[in-house]
Amino acid sequence: MSKRAVLEVIALDAEDALAAQAGGADRLELVTDMAADGLTPPTTTFTAIRAAVDIDLRVMLRLADGFAAEDAGRLAQVARELRGAGADQFVLGFLDAHGEVDLDAVERVVGELDGCRWTFHRAIDHAADRDALRKQVADLPGLDTYLTAGSADGVDDGLATLLAEAGRRGEPGYEQQILVGGGLRLDHVPQLLAAGIDAFHIGGAARPKGWEHPVEAEAVREWRQVLDAG
Template sequence: MGSLLEVIALHPADAEAAQEGGADRLELCASMEADGLCPSVSTVSAVRRVTDLPLRVMLRLSDSFTTNGAELNRLTAMAQSYLSAGADGFVFGFLTADSEVDAESTAALASTFGGTPWTFHRAVDAVLEQQRAWRALRSLPGLDCVLTAGSSLGVGHGLDDLLKLAKDDPQVAKVMMAGGSLQPEHVPWLYGAGVRRFHVGSSVRQDGSWTKAYVNARFVRAWRNLLDAQDEKAQNQQAQDQKAQDEKGPGA
């Protein structure tokens, strides 16, 4: 599988630059000072008009990772509005008051738009016990991606944990998307552990600013080139391995 590059977009200009730079998918949200909240429906519509990239929209109403029945009802209605406006998927996830994955609430929301893929966001980095959290994630309907830095402080702090999780379980590596202060030097290590999905936000903006700079297509292109180089390296290695196996012959 080739690598996937997801870019955070806040508005149409971000989306256009991300596509120009070679992004594969967008995460659309608002209010990055709160680590991403629900955007307006009009923003979703506007972004869909300027890009044909797959578009996953944030379902989060506050800076908390917990939720309640009233909030779930609002999010259910918003999800339907987003789908009508052109969303292809969603980004969300809830924790209990004890900082464990709230599988019940998360599954309840996911079940309202069955068949639509979604990402469990970095709430997973705030759990107390990672192994238990990943076991809970396996049970969630429609989940095909987990955004994680391995630490609430970012990939720089959580890299070793991400590598261990990915190496120990290929199924975890398959759904893992590394993001959260991701740096280029992290990519070869993650790629070597089987991770093929990467998520960037501030690193594709001038000076890393959410408020003073839009997504820069050249910065996105640099990430695209980095991932393409990893893909090419892996393909070449696979071809060499296959050639060596063929030279050994059947039953070798």
């Protein structure tokens, strides 16, 4: 491969971050409250992790379970606070009640990011029309990645969609990197790599003992080795 695949690992605290970096993670997604599928962590958590590791950090901007923006003004304020603390990469994505992108909320939050790079997360997997969503947000400043399983039900169900979207790379709405996550297993990796997908996101797979236990460097290292061998 011409460049090594990106491995992103979910981190809840500095202990997770250190283990993920030791195992070969390139980037961390910072969240709290995985019972709600990952919400914005406290700014103090971000600063502790930033002090602990030197790899890229993407901070979740999400106030409640689900994909509604809830309070866009509060989200914008949280984004400002994190920017002030030095955060320079983010994760976000909001849908309305009809499963369409909540463009007003996304634009309001992105407006606080000063052009920072960000990921549109798995809200795309719950959208009424993936293609329409991609085209609506394609020109927002800083958007460089989609975190997606190809389906709300995970990679097993979404594999065909992921492969099809990888084949459209470079078309309008498809310039961004595909970051595969959500029920991702090691046995999915060869087919995804062969399709040109070069970014992978793991959460539970980095925690063999479960979410109540920290990230294990050895578990991350196994993924790093498989990606590098591909």
